[in-house]
Amino acid sequence: MTTERHLITSALPYINGVKHLGNLIGSMLPADVYARFQRGQGHEVLFICATDEHGTPAELAAAEAGVEVAEYCREQHEVQREVCARFALSWDHFGRTSAPANHELTRDFAAALDDNGFLETRTTRQVFSVDDDRFLPDRYVIGTCPNCGYDRARGDQCEHCTKQLDPTELIDPRSAVSGSTNLEVRDTTHLFLLQSRLADEVGDWVRSRDSWSPLVRSIADKWLKEGVQDRSITRDLSWGVPVDADRFPALAGKVFYVWFDAPIGYLGASREWADVDPAGRDWRRWWRLDEGADDVTYTQFLGKDNVPFHTIGFPTTIIGSRQPWKLVDRIKGFSWLTYYGGKFSTSGHRGIFMDDAAELLPSDYWRWFLLSNAPETNDSNFTWETFAGVVNKELAGELGNLVNRVGTLLGRHCDSLVPAPGPAGDPETQLEAAAEAAITAYLAAMADLEIRRAAQALRSLWSAGNVYLEQTEPWRLVKTDPDAAAGVLRRCLALLATLGRVLEAFIPDTAAVLAGVVPLDAGGPVTTDLLTRLDRALVTGTPAAFPPILFRKIPEEEVEAWKARFGGGDAGPASSD
RNA sequence: GGCGGCGUAGCUCAGAUGGUUAGAGCACACGGCUCAUAAUCGUGUUGUCGCGGGUUCGAGUCCCGCCGCCGCUACCA
Numbered sequence: 001m002t003t004e005r006h007l008i009t010s011a012l013p014y015i016n017g018v019k020h021l022g023n024l025i026g027s028m029l030p031a032d033v034y035a036r037f038q039r040g041q042g043h044e045v046l047f048i049c050a051t052d053e054h055g056t057p058a059e060l061a062a063a064e065a066g067v068e069v070a071e072y073c074r075e076q077h078e079v080q081r082e083v084c085a086r087f088a089l090s091w092d093h094f095g096r097t098s099a100p101a102n103h104e105l106t107r108d109f110a111a112a113l114d115d116n117g118f119l120e121t122r123t124t125r126q127v128f129s130v131d132d133d134r135f136l137p138d139r140y141v142i143g144t145c146p147n148c149g150y151d152r153a154r155g156d157q158c159e160h161c162t163k164q165l166d167p168t169e170l171i172d173p174r175s176a177v178s179g180s181t182n183l184e185v186r187d188t189t190h191l192f193l194l195q196s197r198l199a200d201e202v203g204d205w206v207r208s209r210d211s212w213s214p215l216v217r218s219i220a221d222k223w224l225k226e227g228v229q230d231r232s233i234t235r236d237l238s239w240g241v242p243v244d245a246d247r248f249p250a251l252a253g254k255v256f257y258v259w260f261d262a263p264i265g266y267l268g269a270s271r272e273w274a275d276v277d278p279a280g281r282d283w284r285r286w287w288r289l290d291e292g293a294d295d296v297t298y299t300q301f302l303g304k305d306n307v308p309f310h311t312i313g314f315p316t317t318i319i320g321s322r323q324p325w326k327l328v329d330r331i332k333g334f335s336w337l338t339y340y341g342g343k344f345s346t347s348g349h350r351g352i353f354m355d356d357a358a359e360l361l362p363s364d365y366w367r368w369f370l371l372s373n374a375p376e377t378n379d380s381n382f383t384w385e386t387f388a389g390v391v392n393k394e395l396a397g398e399l400g401n402l403v404n405r406v407g408t409l410l411g412r413h414c415d416s417l418v419p420a421p422g423p424a425g426d427p428e429t430q431l432e433a434a435a436e437a438a439i440t441a442y443l444a445a446m447a448d449l450e451i452r453r454a455a456q457a458l459r460s461l462w463s464a465g466n467v468y469l470e471q472t473e474p475w476r477l478v479k480t481d482p483d484a485a486a487g488v489l490r491r492c493l494a495l496l497a498t499l500g501r502v503l504e505a506f507i508p509d510t511a512a513v514l515a516g517v518v519p520l521d522a523g524g525p526v527t528t529d530l531l532t533r534l535d536r537a538l539v540t541g542t543p544a545a546f547p548p549i550l551f552r553k554i555p556e557e558e559v560e561a562w563k564a565r566f567g568g569g570d571a572g573p574a575s576s577d
Numbered sequence: 578g579g580c581g582g583c584g585u586a587g588c589u590c591a592g593a594u595g596g597u598u599a600g601a602g603c604a605c606a607c608g609g610c611u612c613a614u615a616a617u618c619g620u621g622u623u624g625u626c627g628c629g630g631g632u633u634c635g636a637g638u639c640c641c642g643c644c645g646c647c648g649c650u651a652c653c654a
Contacts, residue, residue, distance in 0.1 A: 014653050024654030055652045137652075215582095231651085258652060303654030304582095313651095334654070335582090338647085346653055371594075372602095378583070378590075379647080386589065389603065397616055405613045412612080453593090456601080466617055475612040549614060 004043040005295055007286050008035045011036045011302040012052035012097065018083055019384065022337040022344035023303075026371040030332065030382040030451050031301035033371060036505040037446050041525040048104075048284050049084075051077045054240040056137055060177060064075035064486045069239045071408040072095040073098055079120050080383025084356040085487040088508050093276070095269025097261055097460040106241040106261040110191070110233070112321040114247065121250050124232070126188050127155065127167045135188060135236040136167070138179060143170025145240010190232040191243065193260070199228040201409065205309060205319065205327070211440070214302060215377070216333040220311035228312060233260040260270075262307045263314035289324040293329065293460050299449070307333050307435050314555050332449045352382070352566055353370055360562070362525045364507040365391050365551065371381035371506055372455035380548045388554040389481050393458060396508045399499075400550035402465045403514065406492040407546030413478050414486050418518055421535075427471040431491060434464035435498060435531040440503065443526065458506060493544060494535035500528050501534070518544045538556060 008496050013019050019028075028049065035047035039096070053073045062072035081094050095100070098502035099204045113119050141155030154176075155167030167173065174181045195202075203224050212220070224526065233256055234243055240255025267287055275285035285292035300310055310331060316327045336345065344351035357366050368388050373380050438461035445454035478485035500515030515522065520537045527533070529571040 011654055016653070019654075023654045028654080052652090057652055140650085195583040219581085229651095231649050262652095299609085301654095305649070305651095306654065308651075336648075336654080341647085341649075344620090344654090356612095374588080377592095381589065383589090386603080389589095392616095393603075396614060402611055403613095407613090410614050459602095463618095467619095469612075470610070471608075476610085478612095525614080551614085553614060553616090 003344070004038070004297060005286075006035070006038045006043055006045045007293075007296050007298040008038070009045045009298075009300050010091075011300075011306050012050050012262055012265055013080060014055075014057070015051045015080075016057050016354050017076065017346060018355045020344045020346065020351045021357060021366070022339075022351065024354060024366075025030070025289050025337050025374055026088065026303040026334045028084065029087070029367065029370055030334070030374060031299075032091070033085075033451065033505045034299065034301070034332075034449065034558045035065075035456075036090055036508065040385055040501075043234075045092070046273070047091045048093055048095070048266055048269045048273065048293045049079055049089070049091045050097055050099075050265045050272075052258065052265065053077070053098040054095055054237075054255070054263045054508060055235075055259060056140065056237065057237050059237065063177075064574045070098070073553075083354045083358060087354065087363045090508075093269055093273030093431060095265065095272040097258075097265035097268060099268055099272050101271040101275065102261060102265050103241045105268050105271065105283065106243050106256055106264050106472075108262055108384070109317055109321055110256065111247060112323055113193065113317070116320060117324050118197060118320040120192045120194055120230075121171050121189055121248070122232075123187050123189050123194050125168075125185050127173070127237070128184045128186040129175040129177065129180055130182040130184060130186075132175050134177075136175055136177070136183075137235075137444050140175065141167040141170060141173050141183070142176045143167075144174035148525070152329060171371060175415040176212040188236055190234045190250060190254070193233045193316070193320070194230050195312075195316050196227045196230050198320050201319050202228065202312060203227050205315060209331075211330055212311075213331075213333060213384045215335070216311065216331045218245070218298065218306055219304060219307040221307050228316070231259070233257050239274075255551060259313065260317070261343070262319070263309060267571070286391045287326045289326060293326045296325055297330070298327055298328050300328050301332045301548040302334070304333050304335055307331070328538050330449065330563075335377070335397060336379045337370070337375050337382055338379050339375065342382060350567065352475075356414070356566070361391075361554075362509065363511045365395065366397055368507050370457070371451055372459070372495045374451045374455075376450065376452055384559045384566075388556075388559045391551065392553045396553045398459070398466060399510075401544070402462055402469075402497060403517075403550055405469060406465075406489060406496060407517075407544075409474055410489050410544055411546070413474075413482065414489060416544050416546070417494060418538050418540055418544060419486030419490045420483070421490055422484045427468055427488075428491060430471070431464055431468045431495070434467070434497065435461060438464065439502065439528045439530060446505075455506065458503060461502060462495075462499055465492060465499075468492070468495070469479070488538075490538060491535065493539055494531055497522060497534045498531045498536055501530060517543055517546060547558065 008031055011027040015021060018499045035045050039045045059069050062069035065072055077096055108460050127141050127294040129136050136154040142152055145153035155170060168185060173183055205218050234251055234254045235257050237255050241261045243254050244252040245252035270283040270286060274281040286296055287293055302310055315327055316325055339351040438457050442454050442457035445457055472488045474488040475487040496514050496517055500511050
């Protein structure tokens, strides 16, 4: 098997607070599964993520918290790093778009675009809040809608009558930041990226991507069809990547727009990764086609709302740079996880957030539920009832119980030592066939980035163990043929070792426990004959160390309690935030 | 308002390029087992594929209209 090289990124979580389960399953978790899988197959992986830190929301959140924005982001970055670690997210580096590496790269890209004639300085008129001493993005200007009279319409659109607005149309406009009515319309100068000039090239590139899913493709096509507009890539803010004043004197004191610097953060974070060990790590080998990245397969994981930025926006930046940067090969887009049919909401604090989830249950419970119900082709729904149902049935009832059954029987009849091999009959043949089929299906699903299908294959692998026990009935067999019964249990140990290896990508903590029952060398990639390989590797007489109950069941009272605590079905429709 | 998506068994969802009797899991029913966290294993029931038209030899799958739900509208996956 040749070693492949996989560059994997997950969408960058915004700095503003702990993410919810929708964010987790929408990109970070599936990216982690894919990275773990490819590593496990012996391939070379660079898995990168970072916090997206610039922009008005970060500034306002910092102000609300009463700290400097730089300090706020530093703190929040650590908070997110810590909570992500609790979900066993295995990125090689978790960087920051505010890091020097990203600042430099962002300015470099702007310079390259400028050299190639794709930037232009334009003057626009924007609302300025004198009391806040800042320009206000459209949505941060609030006033009375000229159309319907709603008194809290936003400057970009009235939420009540849905009319699209220009902030200057609002009656009695005021700042959403301070409430101040001391507003002016001022001229301001910004850099525009002339995307229209690159639209054809980007369109050709998009059409050359034949492996994108219908969801991703349709979104990209829609944007191309509507016409790619020139976009302003700078803002009148203080927190961000400063525009190079030597090159763009008219823009001194301004910063790049997050829309521009955030995706560059993938490169920036890779460079941060390399900076940790400059002698041993070469980030350009992953990103520059002229420096060794030509054999890299780049896979992005992201939510569907992010598709336009990754299919059109960022590729435009790269293509316009006329530099040989690696463009994305495969995009895995996700739909939404809903909470009782409504939207998860960060600002409305509706749904389950990662810190709360981590406090309630070990991460594998969440990982399994979320991955096996990932919103791949359609939105999928979270309810405490279905969550508890999946945990109780699949994890506790099937997988955990299987391990417990084997452990009890082995302790009772074999002193918890690996028994000698027994005879192989029909049940053994069936077990092997089932394991082969499950692993084959798993490998195929992973190759296609189909997370749910892969999860079903994994489930069928452990279910084969319960079927095998029912067929062989070692608790009964032991009375008539103890050696044969012991042989059955040896097979079970081989299956548990197989699970310990194959489950590593989805539920790594559990996999590690299973792999530790009878430590043996499970090296090499997951292959369809793994069960027989590991059976052969078992050494008769080796002690087996079984863990306590792997998964606890979630009783109905707890479901009710959590529903009450987090808001369940009675929570109204999603707030519009 | 515009754009996009969805509406398939009681529930949650699968069903590229239209093609034999529409699938899975859960739930439910019955049966087996009793080693196990009353767990597990087997068998089985359920559908005018939102409504109405149309194209076609043939449509859940394409087209039109309607109804209902949801999301986005460029700084939260």
